[in-house]
Amino acid sequence: MLSIKNLHASIGDKEILKGINLEVKAGEIHAIMGPNGAGKSTLASIIAGNENYEVTGGEISLDGEDLSELAPEERAHKGVFLSFQYPVEIPGVSVTNFMRTAINETRKANGQEEMPANEMLKVIREKSELLEIDRKFLSRSLNEGFSGGEKKRNEIFQMAMLEPKLAILDETDSGLDIDALRIVANGVNKLKSDKNAIVVITHYQRLLDYIVPDFVHVLYNGKIVKSGGKELAHELEEKGYDWIKQEQEA
Numbered sequence: 001m002l003s004i005k006n007l008h009a010s011i012g013d014k015e016i017l018k019g020i021n022l023e024v025k026a027g028e029i030h031a032i033m034g035p036n037g038a039g040k041s042t043l044a045s046i047i048a049g050n051e052n053y054e055v056t057g058g059e060i061s062l063d064g065e066d067l068s069e070l071a072p073e074e075r076a077h078k079g080v081f082l083s084f085q086y087p088v089e090i091p092g093v094s095v096t097n098f099m100r101t102a103i104n105e106t107r108k109a110n111g112q113e114e115m116p117a118n119e120m121l122k123v124i125r126e127k128s129e130l131l132e133i134d135r136k137f138l139s140r141s142l143n144e145g146f147s148g149g150e151k152k153r154n155e156i157f158q159m160a161m162l163e164p165k166l167a168i169l170d171e172t173d174s175g176l177d178i179d180a181l182r183i184v185a186n187g188v189n190k191l192k193s194d195k196n197a198i199v200v201i202t203h204y205q206r207l208l209d210y211i212v213p214d215f216v217h218v219l220y221n222g223k224i225v226k227s228g229g230k231e232l233a234h235e236l237e238e239k240g241y242d243w244i245k246q247e248q249e250a
């Protein structure tokens, strides 16, 4: 589904990604871990099409289609979803209206009709129940005054509504209390299917007890330096990144 080959990217004259290779197949969950500043969020932003970064080499394709010339919204319409480490606030736009617009934009871009209002309400009800989101919350302005945990939960709600092909969740665990973590993880697990793929960026093995990855990758200084199964996350938790650093310097 997602294929990244020898990706290099910079901001200004600083090279941040230094040759990333990553293959994600439908039905898989991949976790990306790595120290602060390694380039994890940068990688996520570049997949989603953030134009602040300059891709200086390599390829990114989704189901065989090259994404490099596509704008962020075109990528979104093709089923790429990115949850942000720091979600933005949009005053005056309610959670429900934001969702309605996002869904209908995607449908329009794919040549489908708008979702009928009654169906929209039904889906919103179903998905908000799945993620245990309070009805009152849906009429509030997007992210305005939301607590950190509420923002994160709301993003997973957006993901549940949009049913993306490829979801990239950047530090979905940061700021979630234990109950919210479980709810969010359950939501993600329920959305997992053999037609979509999920990439989770996290610092803590804890999240991976709930969202069990098929593969774990360590991003270090702009490169994926180690890949393995879920046991790699445990190993990192135990040994820290010094272990990786020593290996890299050896």
Ligand SMILES: Nc1ncnc2c1ncn2[C@@H]1O[C@H](COP(=O)(O)OP(=O)(O)OP(=O)(O)O)[C@@H](O)[C@H]1O
Binding pocket: 011, 016, 034, 035, 036, 037, 038, 039, 040, 041, 042, 043, 052, 085
């Ligand atoms: N817009 C920008 N301007 C300047 N430097 C940037 C910019 N975006 C990213 N960087 C730099 O690129 C490097 C990688 O940042 P990135 O946010 O991708 O790291 P990360 O792995 O997500 O870290 P964290 O675990 O702290 O979230 C950092 O050194 C960061 O300062």
Ligand SMILES: [Mg+2]
Binding pocket: 040, 041, 042, 085, 170
């Ligand atoms: Mg980050």
